[in-house]
Amino acid sequence: MAQRILIVGAGFAGLWTALGAARVLEENGRADGSIEIALIAPQPELHVRPRLYEAEAGTMKAPLGEVFDAAGVRFVQGTVERIRTGDKAIDYIDAHGEAATLGYDRLVLATGSKLFRPRIPGLADHAFSVDQLDEAAALETHVKALGAQPKSAARNTVVIAGGGFTGIETAAEMPARLREVLGAKAQTRVVVVEQAEAIGPDLGPGPRPVIEQALSELGVEMRLGSGVAAIDADGVTLANGERIDSKTVIWTAGMRASALTEQIPAERDRFGRLHVDRNLRVPGVDGVYATGDTAFAATDDEGNHASMSCQHAMGLGRSSGHNVAADLLGLEPIPYSQPFYVTCLDLGPWGAVYSEGWDRVVKMAGADAKALKHQINSEWIYPPRADRAEIIAAADPRRAVVA
Structure with a gap:
C-alpha cells in the first residue's frame, strides 16, 4: 500500500508544499506511486488573497487542477472537520456533502488564517x-x-x-x-x-x-x-x-491562524500558530508538520519569525514540501530559512513603497515601486505553468522568494 503525504489547504503554502514534495519524489526516483501526495481543499484553485483589496476582487483566483495533474498530486475536494492525530486520519465532508475519512503517514497543515473579528457591536x-x-x-x-x-x-x-x-x-x-x-x-x-x-x-x-x-x-x-x-x-x-x-x-484589523490548529495537541502563539522546529515539524506530534500562516516559524538565527504573508507562505511551503517528503524517504531535511525580508506596500494611484529588512529601510517609492508591486501581484505570486520540469525547478526550497 502506498504511503500518503496529506496536505490540508490549497493556499500559497499548501500549493508549494505539494509541489515541493513532488520535486523530492521526482529527483529521487520515487515518482512511481509508492508515495502518494494528496491535497484536500474545498476547490482546486488558489485564491490570490494579497490582491483582494483591488477592484474586481472576485476574479482573483487561479485554477490548480492542471498544475496538480502535471506534478502528480492527487486533489481531494472536501472540507476538513476533524484531525485525529492519534489515528493519523482526518474526517472531512466531501464534494457531495457526505462524511468521509482519509488516513495519512505524514500530515501538513496549511489552512492559512482568517480575519480576526472581535465582539464589537454590529x-x-x-x-x-x-x-x-x-x-x-x-x-x-x-x-x-x-x-x-x-x-x-x-x-x-x-x-x-x-x-x-x-x-x-x-x-x-x-x-x-x-x-x-x-x-x-x-x-x-x-x-x-x-x-x-x-x-x-x-x-x-x-x-x-x-x-x-x-x-x-x-x-x-x-x-x-x-x-x-x-x-x-x-x-x-x-x-x-x-x-x-x-x-x-x-x-481589516488583525489575523488569526485557522481554527484547525486547535486540533493539534501542541503549543501555539498568540495568533494561534503552531510552534514548529526549523524543519517545520510540530514537536511532540508524530508525523505532523505546519506551514504558512498556521506555523510560528523562525526565518533566521536573529530572532525573527515568519509573518502571515504570501511572501513567507511560499517559502514555508517549499520547505515543508521538501522536508515532509525527505522524512518519508529517510533523506536529510533542508531547514527552513528565509532571512531576506522585503515589504512592498501598494498605495493606489499614488504609487507604492518598497523596503528591505525587518527594520524596513525604504529603497524605492512612487511609480517605480508601483511597477514592482504590479509585477509581484500579477506574475510572481501566481502558480507555475502546468509543466512538470518548470514545476520541479520552481519548487526548490533554496530558491529566494521576495514577493
Missing part, C-alpha cells in the same frame, strides 16, 4: 472585509451599487477599520473607486481608523513618512489613537465618542 452584521474571495466580491458589489442609493454624506464615505498593511492598501484604492461609481466631482470621503497612535504600527517608522504623504495626497483621512466601539447600518462610533456616518465600513 461588526458581524454591518462591516465588509477583503479577507476572503467571497467577502471581497461582496464589497465590490456593494461599492458598485452605491450610485443607486440616495445622495448623502454617509453614502459617499468609506471607513476602513484598521491601519495596518491591508487597511492602508484598501484605503489607498478607495478614493478612485468611489469616484468611478459616484462621479469625478462627487464629494467623497475615506477615513482610516487605527487604535495605535501611528498609521501602520506593525510596519514601523521606516516607510511611515511615505505612507502618510501618499494617503494625504490621495485625500484619505486618519483617525489615530482610538478604535471602533460600534458599527451600525449608518456608520461607526469610535471609542472616543466620535461618530462617522458611512454606508461602507471595511474591517
Whole structure:
C-alpha cells in the first residue's frame, strides 16, 4: 500500500508544499506511486488573497487542477472537520456533502488564517472585509451599487477599520473607486481608523513618512489613537465618542491562524500558530508538520519569525514540501530559512513603497515601486505553468522568494 503525504489547504503554502514534495519524489526516483501526495481543499484553485483589496476582487483566483495533474498530486475536494492525530486520519465532508475519512503517514497543515473579528457591536452584521474571495466580491458589489442609493454624506464615505498593511492598501484604492461609481466631482470621503497612535504600527517608522504623504495626497483621512466601539447600518462610533456616518465600513484589523490548529495537541502563539522546529515539524506530534500562516516559524538565527504573508507562505511551503517528503524517504531535511525580508506596500494611484529588512529601510517609492508591486501581484505570486520540469525547478526550497 502506498504511503500518503496529506496536505490540508490549497493556499500559497499548501500549493508549494505539494509541489515541493513532488520535486523530492521526482529527483529521487520515487515518482512511481509508492508515495502518494494528496491535497484536500474545498476547490482546486488558489485564491490570490494579497490582491483582494483591488477592484474586481472576485476574479482573483487561479485554477490548480492542471498544475496538480502535471506534478502528480492527487486533489481531494472536501472540507476538513476533524484531525485525529492519534489515528493519523482526518474526517472531512466531501464534494457531495457526505462524511468521509482519509488516513495519512505524514500530515501538513496549511489552512492559512482568517480575519480576526472581535465582539464589537454590529461588526458581524454591518462591516465588509477583503479577507476572503467571497467577502471581497461582496464589497465590490456593494461599492458598485452605491450610485443607486440616495445622495448623502454617509453614502459617499468609506471607513476602513484598521491601519495596518491591508487597511492602508484598501484605503489607498478607495478614493478612485468611489469616484468611478459616484462621479469625478462627487464629494467623497475615506477615513482610516487605527487604535495605535501611528498609521501602520506593525510596519514601523521606516516607510511611515511615505505612507502618510501618499494617503494625504490621495485625500484619505486618519483617525489615530482610538478604535471602533460600534458599527451600525449608518456608520461607526469610535471609542472616543466620535461618530462617522458611512454606508461602507471595511474591517481589516488583525489575523488569526485557522481554527484547525486547535486540533493539534501542541503549543501555539498568540495568533494561534503552531510552534514548529526549523524543519517545520510540530514537536511532540508524530508525523505532523505546519506551514504558512498556521506555523510560528523562525526565518533566521536573529530572532525573527515568519509573518502571515504570501511572501513567507511560499517559502514555508517549499520547505515543508521538501522536508515532509525527505522524512518519508529517510533523506536529510533542508531547514527552513528565509532571512531576506522585503515589504512592498501598494498605495493606489499614488504609487507604492518598497523596503528591505525587518527594520524596513525604504529603497524605492512612487511609480517605480508601483511597477514592482504590479509585477509581484500579477506574475510572481501566481502558480507555475502546468509543466512538470518548470514545476520541479520552481519548487526548490533554496530558491529566494521576495514577493
